[in-house]
Amino acid sequence: xxxxxxxxxxxxxxxxxxxxxxxxxxxxxxxxxxxxxxxxxxxxxxxxxxxxxxxxxxxxxxxxxxxxxxxxxxxxxxxxxxxxxxxxxxxxxxxxxxxxxxxxxxxxxxxxxxxxxxxxxxxxxxxxxxxxxxxxxxxxxxxxxxxxxxxxxxxxxxxxxxxxxxxxxxxxxxxxxxxxxxxxxxxxxxxxxxxxxxxxxxxxxxxxxxxxxxxxxxxxxxxxxxxxxxxxxxxxxxxxxxxxxxxxxxxxxxxxxxxxxxxxxxxxxxxxxxxxxxxxxxxxxxxxxxxxxxxxxxxxxxxxxxxxxxxxxxxxxxxxxxxxxxxxxxxx
Amino acid sequence: xxxxxxxxxxxxxxxxxxxxxxxxxxxxxxxxxxxxxxxxxxxxxxxxxxxxxxxxxxxxxxxxxxxxxxxxxxxxxxxxxxxxxxxxxxxxxxxxxxxxxxxxxxxxxxxxxxxxxxxxxxxxxxxxxxxxxxxxxxxxxxxxxxxxxxxxxxxxxxxxxxxxxxxxxxxxxxxxxxxxxxxxxxxxxxxxxxxxxxxxxxxxxxxxxxxxxxxxxxxxxxxxxxxxxxxxxxxxxxxxxxxxxxxxxxxxxxxxxxxxxxxxxxxxxxxxxxxxxxxxxxxxxxxxxxxxxxxxxxxxxxxxxxxxxxxxxxxxxxxxxxxxxxxxxxx
Numbered sequence: 001x002x003x004x005x006x007x008x009x010x011x012x013x014x015x016x017x018x019x020x021x022x023x024x025x026x027x028x029x030x031x032x033x034x035x036x037x038x039x040x041x042x043x044x045x046x047x048x049x050x051x052x053x054x055x056x057x058x059x060x061x062x063x064x065x066x067x068x069x070x071x072x073x074x075x076x077x078x079x080x081x082x083x084x085x086x087x088x089x090x091x092x093x094x095x096x097x098x099x100x101x102x103x104x105x106x107x108x109x110x111x112x113x114x115x116x117x118x119x120x121x122x123x124x125x126x127x128x129x130x131x132x133x134x135x136x137x138x139x140x141x142x143x144x145x146x147x148x149x150x151x152x153x154x155x156x157x158x159x160x161x162x163x164x165x166x167x168x169x170x171x172x173x174x175x176x177x178x179x180x181x182x183x184x185x186x187x188x189x190x191x192x193x194x195x196x197x198x199x200x201x202x203x204x205x206x207x208x209x210x211x212x213x214x215x216x217x218x219x220x221x222x223x224x225x226x227x228x229x230x231x232x233x234x235x236x237x238x239x240x241x242x243x244x245x246x247x248x249x250x251x252x253x254x255x256x257x258x259x260x261x262x263x264x265x266x267x268x269x270x271x272x273x274x275x276x277x278x279x280x281x282x283x284x285x286x287x288x289x290x291x292x293x294x295x296x297x298x299x300x301x302x303x304x305x306x307x308x309x310x311x312x313x314x315x316x317x318x319x320x321x322x323x324x325x326x327x328x329x330x331x332x
Numbered sequence: 333x334x335x336x337x338x339x340x341x342x343x344x345x346x347x348x349x350x351x352x353x354x355x356x357x358x359x360x361x362x363x364x365x366x367x368x369x370x371x372x373x374x375x376x377x378x379x380x381x382x383x384x385x386x387x388x389x390x391x392x393x394x395x396x397x398x399x400x401x402x403x404x405x406x407x408x409x410x411x412x413x414x415x416x417x418x419x420x421x422x423x424x425x426x427x428x429x430x431x432x433x434x435x436x437x438x439x440x441x442x443x444x445x446x447x448x449x450x451x452x453x454x455x456x457x458x459x460x461x462x463x464x465x466x467x468x469x470x471x472x473x474x475x476x477x478x479x480x481x482x483x484x485x486x487x488x489x490x491x492x493x494x495x496x497x498x499x500x501x502x503x504x505x506x507x508x509x510x511x512x513x514x515x516x517x518x519x520x521x522x523x524x525x526x527x528x529x530x531x532x533x534x535x536x537x538x539x540x541x542x543x544x545x546x547x548x549x550x551x552x553x554x555x556x557x558x559x560x561x562x563x564x565x566x567x568x569x570x571x572x573x574x575x576x577x578x579x580x581x582x583x584x585x586x587x588x589x590x591x592x593x594x595x596x597x598x599x600x601x602x603x604x605x606x607x608x609x610x611x612x613x614x615x616x617x618x619x620x621x622x623x624x625x626x627x628x629x630x631x632x633x634x635x636x637x638x639x640x641x642x643x644x645x646x647x648x649x650x651x652x653x654x655x656x657x658x659x660x661x662x663x
Contacts, residue, residue, distance in 0.1 A: 003449060010443065010446075011435075014435065014439065142432075145431075145432065145433060146428075146430035149426060149430060150426075150429070150431065150444075153396075153422070153423075153424050154419070154444050156394075156395050156412075156416050328398070330397035330398060331391075331396045332391075332396075
């Protein structure tokens with residue numbers, strides 16, 4: 001088994017497509033550093049002056065009309081509550097209407113912790129898709145070229161063959177993810193250090209960029225195993241890509257909007273919950289009023305634990321099904 | 333030190349059956365109760381028209397596809413149950429060689445060698461054996477078909493196997509390549525290996541095989557030594573060239589022999605000795621210009637046996653197909 005695993009790791013590292021994919025991932029990570037550089041720099045004097053002009057215009061408007069805005073809002077809210085099927089659902093947020101603040105125009109001060117954690121979170125899509133596709137192609141290419149048949153005449157124990165390939169995909173992707181995340185983390189730190197904005201704002205331990213980076217790296221072997229299992233099932237890289245895109249578009253993009261109860265079970269939300277520590281999602285609650293239908297968004301939070309359990313169970317189920325199929329399937 | 337099965341067979345199948353379900357849900361029989369015995373040593377031809385079930389049988393023996401029913405053994409070990417124990421003694425090329433296209437020949441073999449814990453220095457030895465050492469670092473996808481075949485043979489040699497299975501090994505090769513492969517197979521057999529070569533190109537098998545099995549529609553229809561099998565085939569015909577073919581046909585016909593014209597020649601069927609033909613014609617002042625015994629070959633036997641037995645057969649169906657027979661049993 002370990003012998004086969006070593007051979008598969010060698011093959012993983014030697015594949016031209018995987019090398020190209022690794023280069024692409026690292027290049028994108030370098031672009032993320034450029035983005036971090038931009039975020040780390042404080043606004044210029046001209047930008048601050050312009051923002052102040054806009055802020056003062058808004059403040060003047062608020063001072064002249066603010067009370068009327070709030071009064072109008074409350075009046076409409078009260079009117080709709082009287083005719084609503086469920087008055088508790090009518091909330092127009094009138095209490096949140098306050099005077100504008102300069103920060104709303106200038107934006108918050110750069111913060112290494114907050115900004116880099118957000119940057120890494122935004123890279124999670126890349127660091128999920130890339131392992132899935134690279135691992136999927138790593139396995140499916142053997143089926144599409146037919147070399148799996150030759151391989152099985154040398155290593156006929158299919159369970160071992162399966163495990164060696166899936167594990168190789170999972171282990172092989174870890175250094176790639178680690179280097180990519182290290183580039184973003186290190187590059188971002190250098191950028192914020194250059195502008196002396198590292199300690200601009202404290203961040204909680206859970207959101208600290210190092211914790212997010214570690215969770216991202218831990219996520220990649222799991223999704224690589226998922227991708228490899230899909231490779232065994234689909235037996236063609238294009239089919240793996242089709243399954244992934246089909247799931248994202250049809251299930252996560254369309255079906256979830258029809259069936260709100262599915263929201264906490266979407267892949268993207270659970271990945272986000274794992275990487276970010278938790279993930280908010282909203283459902284709509286609507287009531288009929290005299291002026292029509294009134295809806296409000298209700299916020300829910302998906303925990304990091306649920307995200308982790310969801311991802312592990314999903315991967316285990318797909319990998320298990322793929323193993324059963326590979327054990328029984330004829331190899332042409 | 334290799335061991336030989338107690339029954340002296342490298343391959344044995346009994347009642348081996350495999351069906352495929354088509355997209356319309358219909359079941360097609362690829363192998364229908366095949367009983368096959370391949371003795372240890374020598375080259376054994378595995379013949380049959382395209383679609384007869386040769387490749388399916390080989391894939392089942394190698395554990396690549398599952399049999400619906402029946403039993404198989406390699407060197408007396410039941411497969412697929414005990415395939416892992418015996419696979420080290422079997423080298424196989426199933427249809428076209430299939431390796432990782434973007435890796436070099438050496439890299440491909442190196443990975444296979446490591447998978448079976450063979451010493452990596454063996455890679456260059458087998459590459460040298462098949463004459464690929466100077467192209468070993470070229471990418472596999474740049475190899476010609478002949479080079480791919482040679483690399484596949486080199487891969488099988490990594491195991492130093494007792495049984496080599498070549499499935500249609502000369503497909504797409506030029507005459508020089510075919511001759512080379514034939515020489516390789518014969519050489520391996522001469523070194524004590526058992527070689528099973530499946531093919532529908534009979535001339536190539538006839539030149540190299542010691543024994544053959546002929547299948548059609550997934551069933552064995554004949555097996556045995558090539559010489560014996562040819563002996564049980566169509567009786568020899570003699571082609572006669574003579575100045576007055578019409579009168580000669582009357583003379584020979586009067587002897588009770590079956591004579592038919594063939595262009596400017598006469599064909600005398602029924603295994604009539606050429607000397608008798610000469611004697612009969614000379615007695616009527618007819619002197620032969622040419623007298624050629626047309627020896628039955630494996631192809632004619634094959635065509636006769638597989639007539640009307642499914643896709644790829646080369647003769648029209650007949651109402652009275654010959655009964656299954658085994659040359660070894662009849663001799």
